[in-house]
Amino acid sequence: MSERGPVLHADKRRALVLHRPHPTVEFMLRQFTQIGMTADIFWPDLPPDLDATGYGVLFFDADLGHDEQFPWVAGETPIPAVALIGSEAPGRIAWAIRRGADAQLLKPVTSGGIYSAVLIASEAFARRQALAAEVASLKQRLDRREAVAEATALLMLRDNSSPEAAYRALRQQAMAGRLSIEAMAVRLIALQQSRESRHDSA
Amino acid sequence: MGFLHWGSNLEPGPDKIAIGVLFSTRGSYASLGREGLHGALTAIAEINADAVHPFKLVAATRDPAGNTEAYAGLCRDIIDASGARFIVGCTTSWSRKEVIPVLERTGTQLWYPCPYEGFEGNDHVVYVGACPNQHILPLLAFVLERFGHDPLLVGSNYIWGWETNRIAREQVERQGGTVRGERFVPLGDTDIGHIIEEVRLKRPDFILNTLIGPSSQAFVEAYWALGDADPAFAPEHRPIISCNWTEGEAAALGPKAAGHLTVAPYFEAAPTAANHAFLATARRFAPAQSRVSAFFVQAYAAVHMIARGIAAGGRVDAAAVRDDAKATSYAAPFGPLRIHAETNHAILTPQIGRARADGAFDVVSRADAPVVPDPYLVHAERRQAPVRQSPYLRVVT
Numbered sequence: 001m002s003e004r005g006p007v008l009h010a011d012k013r014r015a016l017v018l019h020r021p022h023p024t025v026e027f028m029l030r031q032f033t034q035i036g037m038t039a040d041i042f043w044p045d046l047p048p049d050l051d052a053t054g055y056g057v058l059f060f061d062a063d064l065g066h067d068e069q070f071p072w073v074a075g076e077t078p079i080p081a082v083a084l085i086g087s088e089a090p091g092r093i094a095w096a097i098r099r100g101a102d103a104q105l106l107k108p109v110t111s112g113g114i115y116s117a118v119l120i121a122s123e124a125f126a127r128r129q130a131l132a133a134e135v136a137s138l139k140q141r142l143d144r145r146e147a148v149a150e151a152t153a154l155l156m157l158r159d160n161s162s163p164e165a166a167y168r169a170l171r172q173q174a175m176a177g178r179l180s181i182e183a184m185a186v187r188l189i190a191l192q193q194s195r196e197s198r199h200d201s202a
Numbered sequence: 203m204g205f206l207h208w209g210s211n212l213e214p215g216p217d218k219i220a221i222g223v224l225f226s227t228r229g230s231y232a233s234l235g236r237e238g239l240h241g242a243l244t245a246i247a248e249i250n251a252d253a254v255h256p257f258k259l260v261a262a263t264r265d266p267a268g269n270t271e272a273y274a275g276l277c278r279d280i281i282d283a284s285g286a287r288f289i290v291g292c293t294t295s296w297s298r299k300e301v302i303p304v305l306e307r308t309g310t311q312l313w314y315p316c317p318y319e320g321f322e323g324n325d326h327v328v329y330v331g332a333c334p335n336q337h338i339l340p341l342l343a344f345v346l347e348r349f350g351h352d353p354l355l356v357g358s359n360y361i362w363g364w365e366t367n368r369i370a371r372e373q374v375e376r377q378g379g380t381v382r383g384e385r386f387v388p389l390g391d392t393d394i395g396h397i398i399e400e401v402r403l404k405r406p407d408f409i410l411n412t413l414i415g416p417s418s419q420a421f422v423e424a425y426w427a428l429g430d431a432d433p434a435f436a437p438e439h440r441p442i443i444s445c446n447w448t449e450g451e452a453a454a455l456g457p458k459a460a461g462h463l464t465v466a467p468y469f470e471a472a473p474t475a476a477n478h479a480f481l482a483t484a485r486r487f488a489p490a491q492s493r494v495s496a497f498f499v500q501a502y503a504a505v506h507m508i509a510r511g512i513a514a515g516g517r518v519d520a521a522a523v524r525d526d527a528k529a530t531s532y533a534a535p536f537g538p539l540r541i542h543a544e545t546n547h548a549i550l551t552p553q554i555g556r557a558r559a560d561g562a563f564d565v566v567s568r569a570d571a572p573v574v575p576d577p578y579l580v581h582a583e584r585r586q587a588p589v590r591q592s593p594y595l596r597v598v599t
Binding site for chain 1: 271274295296299302303319320321322361364365368
């Protein structure tokens with residue numbers, strides 16, 4: 001069965017390169033042209049006001065690289081990143097990983113490697129972003145479990161009902177309001193709090 | 203500079219074989235580059251003068267003057283101009299990385315004669331110098347037991363210092379020690395007063411010095427002044443240790459460098475007949491090189507191994523010559539030298555040397571047996587290193 005190939009989207013076709021002038025960079029530029037990409041090259045630092053989201057991918061030098069070159073902190077690279085590795089010494093690899101490398105390309109770069117590195121880094125980055133978003137949403141729901149318990153208790157008191165009946169009522173209200181149970185719970189608690197504060201001030 | 207030919211114009215002929223020689227004699231690591239250059243040229247001159255082999259070697263010499271970006275072009279130039287299939291050269295890892303693409307494109311073999319930080323194993327490179335399990339690990343094993351577990355690390359700001367210090371930190375922490383501080387200075391920088399002040403305040407048990415050239419010299423000299431003012435910082439209490447310190451550098455500082463420690467497979471003061479014969483050869487062909495170190499000897503040995511491999515196979519074949527060095531030991535001035543088949547690195551016996559006031563190193567410890575190179579540190583005993591086997595003793599001399 002043939003795989004569907006990954007696609008180099010049109011909006012990803014601009015690369016950011018952080019490397020000193022070197023034959024490796026010239027070979028990279030040739031490859032970029034071949035695969036329909038353009039590149040902006042910076043050294044020794046990325047501009048502090050750089051809008052990286054205008055780029056599809058970052059290639060950064062792992063050999064001479066250091067944290068001060070980047071206008072963002074380690075681990076918060078806003079676009080897919082490819083480490084350009086000359087020395088495979090573990091200290092350098094650890095730094096590249098900490099900077100958020102999604103893929104790597106061994107130097108010297110000559111006539112290949114850019115295309116697959118861009119695709120793999122983009123895919124790894126997208127997967128990482130999706131996972132991070134899902135984890136954030138799950139975390140949020142976990143946080144709201146407390147709200148569900150509190151809202152259930154509120155309804156038990158108001159309706160003088162059992163926990164099961166109160167939870168059923170909460171769920172029905174959520175469905176009627178087209179909200180998640182957690183969101184409806186948060187809303188009920190907020191409503192109760194505003195009532196109490198009106199009562200207090202009266 | 204003696205009577206050696208620099209950039210000899212001799213054309214290689216049927217009985218003449220070109221050897222590329224690519225070292226920097228200027229720049230921040232010039233003294234090490236000069237040792238490599240003179241070591242290689244001495245062996246070439248010796249082989250030619252004594253008719254050791256049925257051919258003459260012709261040196262194709264280029265000097266990148268410490269400029270990393272110049273190495274690849276000059277390497278290419280050597281090969282194009284002389285047809286050399288072998289290059290003896292490079293001191294820094296950056297320069298070695300620069301020439302590797304040229305070697306790969308042309309099928310040329312680099313004989314790299316210096317210690318380095320490991321994590322490489324290119325098929326086009328023969329690594330004649332020590333890798334970490336032959337330099338920093340045995341050196342640390344020696345000092346951790348005797349001086350304490352809490353060092354300060356200082357190095358030149360590039361891969362050699364970064365990685366050697368990182369390996370040291372791992373090893374120190376595995377043994378229950380604490381790195382009291384770590385400082386890097388730009389290559390060639392001699393402004394190191396702030397580091398001496400940090401040493402004074404933090405009182406480390408020893409100092410690992412991975413500085414290069416003038417920075418290292420400035421540091422050792424300034425540390426001597428500190429020890430002169432406060433005996434707590436004398437080398438017998440808190441030594442400086444280094445994996446890249448040479449006889450020439452120690453001699454330049456004389457008594458100010460005495461007592462500090464280094465590690466190498468060769469020391470000039472070795473009291474053997476083979477070494478005395480070698481030193482006579484060095485004096486004969488490289489009279490300008492007043493002191494020789496492992497950097498000189500390894501370049502010298504590389505040329506001899508190349509020539510012997512050519513003679514053995516009867517042809518100028520870079521890969522066959524490399525394989526000959528794996529199959530047969532060469533009698534180097536420091537003992538039998540063979541290249542490890544799997545890694546292309548030399549099998550070496552590390553020795554710990556302590557500097558004397560005249561710049562020679564006394565051997566204070568030697569590995570029991572030759573150490574197989576482990577450039578990726580996958581087999582090194584650091585994996586099962588014992589934790590503080592015994593209360594350490596300070597060396598009192």
